[in-house]
Amino acid sequence: MPASGGSWWSDSKRAAGHNLAVKPLPALPDGAIDWDLVGVRYHDHVLSPFAPEMVESRNLLLNALRTMDLHGLRVADLGCGPGNLMPYLAGRVERITLVDLSERSLELAEAAAEEAEIAAEVYRQDLRSLEIPGQFDIVVSVNSILPPTRSDVVGILRCVHRLLAPGGRFLAILPSYDTTVYLRALTGEAPAARLADDKNLAYADDGAHVQSYHTPESIERELSEAGLVLDEPPQKVYYPWELTRRHGYGHFPDAPEQIWDWYVKAGRAGMMDHK
Ligand SMILES: C[S@@+](CC[C@H](N)C(=O)[O-])C[C@H]1O[C@@H](n2cnc3c(N)ncnc32)[C@H](O)[C@@H]1O
Numbered sequence: 001m002p003a004s005g006g007s008w009w010s011d012s013k014r015a016a017g018h019n020l021a022v023k024p025l026p027a028l029p030d031g032a033i034d035w036d037l038v039g040v041r042y043h044d045h046v047l048s049p050f051a052p053e054m055v056e057s058r059n060l061l062l063n064a065l066r067t068m069d070l071h072g073l074r075v076a077d078l079g080c081g082p083g084n085l086m087p088y089l090a091g092r093v094e095r096i097t098l099v100d101l102s103e104r105s106l107e108l109a110e111a112a113a114e115e116a117e118i119a120a121e122v123y124r125q126d127l128r129s130l131e132i133p134g135q136f137d138i139v140v141s142v143n144s145i146l147p148p149t150r151s152d153v154v155g156i157l158r159c160v161h162r163l164l165a166p167g168g169r170f171l172a173i174l175p176s177y178d179t180t181v182y183l184r185a186l187t188g189e190a191p192a193a194r195l196a197d198d199k200n201l202a203y204a205d206d207g208a209h210v211q212s213y214h215t216p217e218s219i220e221r222e223l224s225e226a227g228l229v230l231d232e233p234p235q236k237v238y239y240p241w242e243l244t245r246r247h248g249y250g251h252f253p254d255a256p257e258q259i260w261d262w263y264v265k266a267g268r269a270g271m272m273d274h275k
Helices: 011-019 035-040 062-065 103-115 150-163 177-187 216-225 241-248
Strands: 075-078 097-100 121-122 136-142 164-174 228-230 237-238 259-268
Touching: 062 136, 062 164, 062 237, 062 259, 075 150, 075 237, 097 103, 136 150, 150 164, 150 216, 150 228, 150 241, 177 259, 216 228, 216 259, 237 241
Parallel strands: 075 097, 075 136, 097 121, 136 164
Antiparallel strands: 164 259, 228 259, 237 259
16 A cells, blocks of 8 residues: 555654655555556656756756667667657657556557657557567667566566667666665655665655665666676766755755766677667
8 A cells, every 4th residue: 555644754854944755656456556647647746857857958868869860760668658758759760669557658658659750659568578579779768667676677677688689779767776875864864664675776765666776786787687788887867956856855955966867878798889
């Protein structure tokens, strides 16, 4: 069951103006995240690299895509959600493969692709047991590799490996576990043990749904287990405090750094980037 009003952020911190609050994501009767509902009002629910404040230059994945000639390339978006990526591919790709488990999000993504005049092939599948035909030059995944266990993370990355054409590239933004540790240091508070698991880098940022997060070390190790290799060390995608405060992650403008997720660019081991 989702937490009902419970929070490990103290009221005093909230009162102190840090704007810390747990905002439970909508949940299904069995307690799982209701991604259909999230998809419909995505930016109300999710701190996203596709927020208006992020897309001009902070979203390093978009920056990378902007430097690439995508025409004629086979592109897939794994965990596409409501299709937030689509407007940025308009006029740059002819077709795209969209994968998500949420039916409603897929409908929205398909509509977003149509709006961007991109032909979409849509698969409602679990990324942990993905079986879609073909291979891709570019596989994108933005904040969607968040399964319950670390072995599921590797399983998803193995699917990415299988989907990548020789020389193809995997571009991802992965939710950062380091950010949760950093936020803990900023707030001076210890989260409840069930909500943050430092060993498995598992975290319930909405106070209810524990998901696997990532650090540079886990990213490198798990990519390698899946036969993938980083082109460059993971880079921080920073969220401005004005945006994070609106999502209950706090407001610490005097802190040394803003909070971040990890931008990752990788390919199959032994395969040069053909772009
Ligand atoms: C945080 S949202 C990201 C959506 C989109 N990539 C974006 O950044 O706007 C996570 C998405 O991943 C999907 N998802 C989560 N776990 C999944 C899984 N195991 N298989 C397929 N889709 C999954 C959810 O349905 C949701 O649409």
